[in-house]
Amino acid sequence: MNRARAMSYLLSRASPGMPLGASRAWLIGATRSKASAPPSAALAAEPFLNGSSSNYVEEMYTAWLSDPKSVHQSWDTFFRNAVSGARPGEAYTAPPSLAEPQANHVPLTSLAPALASPQMVSDAPISDKVIDDHLAVQGIIRAYQARGHLVAALDPLGIDREALSERHPTTLPSKTVVRNYFDYIGESDMERSFKLPLSTFVGGSETTLPLKEIIKRLEDAYCRSIGVEFMFINSLEQCNWIRQKFETPGIMYMSAQEKRLLLARLTRSHGFEAFLARKFSSEKRFGLEGCEILIPAMKQVIDRSTSLGVESFVMGMPHRGRLNVLSNVCRKPLEHIFCQFAGLDTGDEGSGDVKYHLGTYVERLNRVTNKNIRLAIVANPSHLEAVNPVVQGKTRAEQFYHGDSEGNKVLSVLLHGDAAFSGQGIVYETFHLSELPQYTTHGTIHVVVNNQIGFTTDPRMSRSSPYCTDVARVVNAPIFHVNADDPEAVMHVCNVAADWRHTFHKDVVIDLVCYRRNGHNEIDEPMFTQPLMYNRIRKLKPCIDLYSDKLVSEGVVTKEEAKEVRDKYEKILEEAFAAAKMETRVFNKHWIDSPWSGFFEGKDPLRASPTGIHEDTITHICRRFSSAPPNASDFVIHRGLQRILNARMEMVKERTIDWAMGEAVAFGSLLKEGIHVRLSGQDVERGTFSHRHHILHHQKVDKSQYNALAHLYPDQAPYTVCNSSLSEYAVLGFELGFSMTNPNALVIWEAQFGDFHNTAQCIIDQFIASGQSKWIRQTGLVLLLPHGMEGMGPEHSSARLERFLQMTSDDPDILPAFSSDFAIRQLSDINWIVASCSTPANLFHILRRQIALPFRKPLILMTPKSLLRHPEAKSPFDDMVEGTEFQRVIPEAGPASKNPAGVKRLIFCSGKVYYDLTAARKEAGLEESIAISRMEQIAPFPYDLVKQECDKYPEAELVWSQEEHKNMGAWSYIQPRIATALNCEKHLIPSASESQESQSWYEYWFPWLFPTSSPSEVSPSEAPATTQSETPVASDTRVVRYAGRPVSASPATGNKKTHLRELKNLLEDALAL
């Protein structure tokens, strides 16, 4: 509230009819309804002020308060009338004036409507003390709302803060909170009654309270076990909502039944950790001891949200307490959890992950609300907070596909550690997605397990912000700090958080201030580094004991009942433990977080659908894509864009496409088939290189846009194209999460320039490269990475192709069996696809192939820059029609291919350099003697086609030419693989499945195709062999030579001349015979 508004508000507390000069007369006594009466029609009677002069009024008023003579007599009269109860419009007595009132003047009474009455005009002086006391009380209330949290008793250890739990109501409040307001009002005023402003709810139904009581209630609301941070929020409505939720007397009331449920949940939480500690004392489990309240807290959030209509919860969390959450929140079978401790072999595919990183998905009944709910915990790597955007993307996708446009049915919940929450930048990046139209999940509930330590580092050394939660302030999220040893306070905060999210669809943070009873893990000794803290911790009773003692003393439960609850749960644990002992293997499939029910059913795991399409479809999409909106006469298009559309239409007439059209036809044809397409990244709507233009902007009307691909067919799937925030880490993670929800969607993230992906490296390394292996979770996510040496300097050239290839999971020394399904089998066995297309038609096919495959694989696609407009980088419609397909290798088709025996050199290359090589070859007149083959799919390596090409040119020297430096690009990947392709007999290996020990993913998903293996308990030795090897046994002693730039530390020169010289050298090296 600005000062002028504050003043008017202050004045509006005045009561008509009060005797002027009576001490505190206008601070007390008026009813709330009178005080808040709306401005009357008499406002116009005081036309000497307007909204913009409110500051001036305020100055006059302040000056008048300190000395009525310091202002003009007319102001003096006005204020006297106003405070003595003059009705609106009647306080003003016009002074002799030379000028007419201004037309835009607004009367003061519109700001302070309840002030004035002409009959009340009096010269009696106003007591300064009255004014000051009033201001002080207002200030005190506001101070508690703004700073009460600073002295709240949040820390169960009592280390960090001035604990006020024992504060007596008559004791002066902490200066930290009230600053110097108590210089104006003191202990002697404690018994005086003050009228309560509308900005507080501490009065409940009362409008006045003694100061003593006001302070007591404010301390109860803001300085006990809950510290509320919210006054930075820019919405008065939201601030008032929060005030009401914490200040209303009795708001934290819990029934005996609710308390018993809370005790039972706390008992389970505690019992689970205690049981594991007993049974697996030397195993790491990152237990929850010291924050056992987390389990009841999460359950409370779920109960409350479920009662408000939420059906699905997508959750992300770190290691701490994860097993407990899996068991007690998700109801993951205890046997599955115990088996993870037993060191058993895996019974299915995948390399697996440690138990405290695993995900899960369950559908179950919420017993409190009697509603069915879905719960998913997203699997994550050790990299703290990295899962946050993935959870958001998955949540957003669930909302999108359920038509849940306001997030009423699907809710994301993110758990954090205190050190990670403040330390990891991805937290900030993810927060910034929270309100973006195409990325919002309509509010996330964040829960911080704030044990006041990160591994061995305490907060003084690990963050510069006062709270670990300060990052959440950037999105105006309220932050509820709460002492985790006060279970009922925690439950209250959880309810408020769920209500907040339901009401405002915005993020909210619950900061569970707790401690960590053991070391970082159960094997660590915390006394090495935090001796004082741990001395204190050792003296603390566990929360369960404190709370059950409390309930016993309140008579809510008896000691026997509390024990009975513990014993019952102990029995459940023991039984599950015994059952787990009978298991002989663990199954990764038990931990899938995003099952795709129905997707794999009835599909041949090694058969892809065709990607070529009917020419009519191509023409239709191309025409739409080249046209202005249907209401073109009303929609003013930029002239430059109209030229682009015209040029596109010309291409349609010539039955050709360029890069942008190839992409558009891929998208459009998938949309036609009901496949949702989502393209996200920085500036993707136009395209970094201004080639895409998927969104046309009306040049005269703001927000008037046209998205041609969203209007191709009446019954098509939705097309989402969205410029993202300037974040790679969060946005790539988000799109990965989105892609996990629905396999029948093409989800694409595009980097501005390819190299920027490295700020999202964790998503690439920890999730995309290894996700299927660790968590048997598939994704068809596509990464478009602009790549190529165009003389644009070191940072805009290389998408670091070499890194993706280095993380590719195929063995360079193993030649898979050649068979009719060689290509798709390779795709199925690898962790991701890495490709660099040189033609728009191949781009079209590879994008469509993502959906045509019977499984999902990430696609890492190097995309061009200059090729976007290269006159030769075009494709005829013929290359996309039915019967055509993605070409893994585009073989030489020119003169050299007609007389292969006479070819002296066979150059393999990939991407844009092909066009440089062919132009230079032509110029040198070497088209007969040098063949150039393009490797469009680099990984999995097209052994069969490479071998075919090599065999075709038996006399040719083999060269690999690339524009990247020798220690970069594809060279180190292709070199050993070409050698393997040539020397087959040395590398002959049965098909990958035959050599696998455990069940492969497709055996699990397609059990009907593998009759000998049951999907659940198949023995590795029973795993069926796949097709027979047809690998030719032959040997070629040629070796491949490198032709390209030498090694370098930097990906590219910053000097244009050097760039051109390097290119010339490269071409000479490749082509000189």
Ligand SMILES: Cc1ncc(C[n+]2csc(CCOP(=O)(O)OP(=O)(O)O)c2C)c(N)n1
């Ligand atoms: C990105 C990242 N950096 C470092 C680590 C190693 N590490 C694991 S737990 C941990 C401390 C985390 O502290 P906090 O977030 O407070 O959670 P707590 O373990 O206390 O529950 C660290 C540094 C990690 N897992 N991830």
